[in-house]
Amino acid sequence: MLGNSRRRRLSGLLALMVLLLLTVLASVAIGTRSLAPGTVYDAVRHAIACQGGPFSCAAGSTAEEIVRGLRLPRTALGLVTGVALGIAGALIQGYTRNPLADAGLLGLNAGAAFLAALSIYLFAFSAPEQYIWFAFAGALIAGVVVFGASAIGGGRASPLSLVLAGAAVTAFLQAMTNAIVLLDPASLDTYRFWVVGTVAGRDAAVFWQVLPFLAFGVLLALIASPGLNLLSLGDDVARGLGVNIGRSRALGLAAIVLLSGASTAAVGPIAFLGLVVPHLARVITGPDYRWLVPYSGLIGGLLLLIADIIGRVVARPGELQVGLMLAVVGAPFFIAFVRRPKLVSL
Incomplete structure (x- = not known):
């Protein structure tokens, strides 16, 4: 039975x-402007052959500029953030x-939004590469x-104290962010393009x-996964099995901050992805986080790229941001999904 389950998960x-590879190819080939498959293939082949890296060589035509200068970086960023x-x-x-938890629950999105808006206001930043470090620092x-506040008093952060501290920090930072963007219309103009969530316009x-x-965060997540299986049995049981509760939780939270913080800083808050994806993965893997974590990563990358492709096609010659697409599709889907209680139990 265990062998069959393992083979099924590996096959999945x-x-x-x-599927992710096919979606990556579709993301490079499909856009608001139609290009012949041969043109896309030549541009990708030339980018791979470029000695300075796929994003560095000068394009020889407008089509190559679109593929190599816009679609390849966009697809790569969408893949890693998903x-x-x-x-x-x-x-x-x-x-x-x-x-029902996601990155917004621990205040990470609110922290990134606050320092992004503050840097735009203080330094008149307008390009993502200028304020990305401030947004990342805000999430960190x-x-x-949140982690420090949740550990006050009892000496260790519990699941309930994490949620309560995250809610308090989120409310405060959202109020500060709203004050900045309402006081300065110029900051609002730049901030609103970041906060909607998009992989477009990022070089x-x-x-x-x-x-x-992101790479270091994925590594920490894989290291933390076995310990999380034991923590899910309860702190007392995990402690009895030899798990260092504080160290294990700190390792996992460090991975969360790195992954959510860097992603949110780069593309803005993406609604519903971190909320829905683990439930989809759990249908296949069950509660074992050694499998749930890699499955969630692959499904996350797949869904974000698919949503981005759809957003380019449905509003030609313009496009809809991936954050809007995931919210429109994710909200009704998740409402229907959570009506099956056995799928949301942890």
């Missing part, structure tokens, strides 16, 4: 990887033991504050800036 991972948000959603739901600071520099943090 392989199938998801194939994977990161899917994994972060699984970890957040596990550590808070809350099936918010995560540290290769943004991708390279967040990639090391």
Whole structure:
């Protein structure tokens, strides 16, 4: 029985990887402007052959500029942020033991939004690569504050105290952000394009800036997964089995902050992805986080890229941001999904 279950999960991972590869190819080939498949293939082949990297060589035509300068960086950023948000959603739901938890619950989105808006207001930033570091720092600071506040008194952060501290920090930071953007219309103009959530308009520099943090966050998540299985049995049981509760939870929260913070800083808050993806993965893997984490990452990358592709097609010659697409599709889907209680139990 265990062998069959393992083979089924491995087959599922392989199938998801194939689907993700096909979706990546579709993301490069499909856009608001139609290009011939041969043109797309030549542009990608030239980008791969470029000695300075796929994003660095000068394009020889307008079509190559579209593919190599816009679609390839956009697809790469969408892939890594989708994977990161899917994994972060699984970890957040596990550590808070809350099936409705996502990055917004721990104040990470609010922290990123506050420092992004503040930097735009103080320094008149207008490009994502300028304020991305402030947004990332805001998410990091918010995560540290939430974790520290939840540990006051009892000496360790519990799932309930994490949720309560996150709600308090989120409310405060949202109020501060609203004050900034309402006082300064110029800041609002720039901030509103970030807060809607999109992978459009981000060049290769943004991708390279967040990639090391996302890679390290994925590594921490994989290391933390076995301990999270034991924590899900309850703190007393996990402690009896030899788990260092504080260290295990700190490791997982560090992964959450890195993954959610870097992703949100790069593309803005993406609604419903971190909320829905773990439930989809749990249908296949069950509650075992050693499998749930990689499944959530692959499904997250797949859904974000699909939503981005649909957003480019449905509003031609313009496009709809991926954050809007995921909210429109995710809200009714999740409402129907949570009506089946056995699928939301952790």
